[in-house]
Amino acid sequence: MEVTTHQQGQRDVPHFERKLRAKWQEVRTRAREVLLRAGNERYVQIAGQVHDVEDESLADLLVDVNLAEASRDIQEIRDIEDALRRIALGTYGTCVRCKRPIEGRRLEAFPTASRCTQCQREYEKGHPAPPPSL
Numbered sequence: 001m002e003v004t005t006h007q008q009g010q011r012d013v014p015h016f017e018r019k020l021r022a023k024w025q026e027v028r029t030r031a032r033e034v035l036l037r038a039g040n041e042r043y044v045q046i047a048g049q050v051h052d053v054e055d056e057s058l059a060d061l062l063v064d065v066n067l068a069e070a071s072r073d074i075q076e077i078r079d080i081e082d083a084l085r086r087i088a089l090g091t092y093g094t095c096v097r098c099k100r101p102i103e104g105r106r107l108e109a110f111p112t113a114s115r116c117t118q119c120q121r122e123y124e125k126g127h128p129a130p131p132p133s134l
């Protein structure tokens, strides 16, 4: 049985941090390609900045160009940045809603997950989770 804890506990956080950073690089490369493909002079100029832009400002940069194609990347970047922030705060791997540990398998599949499977399901349904019925 898993111990309920607000700590990162036994989780291999560096493992997930590596995954998140690799993902971030991937999205950044893709975002750059989207900008270059758009061909607009201003986008090309921004794409040049994407290469060495600070982590925090890439999503803002993409929002700025208001490119429909970039919206998926923007969301992904924000999710990754949020997850990295939770690592820094020491809350990574803990469900933001019920404060229970997020399933290891779920984090493995979705390193940016901020909710456990149950809470995510409830969240997607658009209404609050019922009290745990254990």
Ligand SMILES: [Zn+2]
Residues within 6 Å of the ligand: 095, 096, 097, 098, 099, 100, 115, 116, 117, 118, 119, 120
């Ligand atoms: Zn939860």
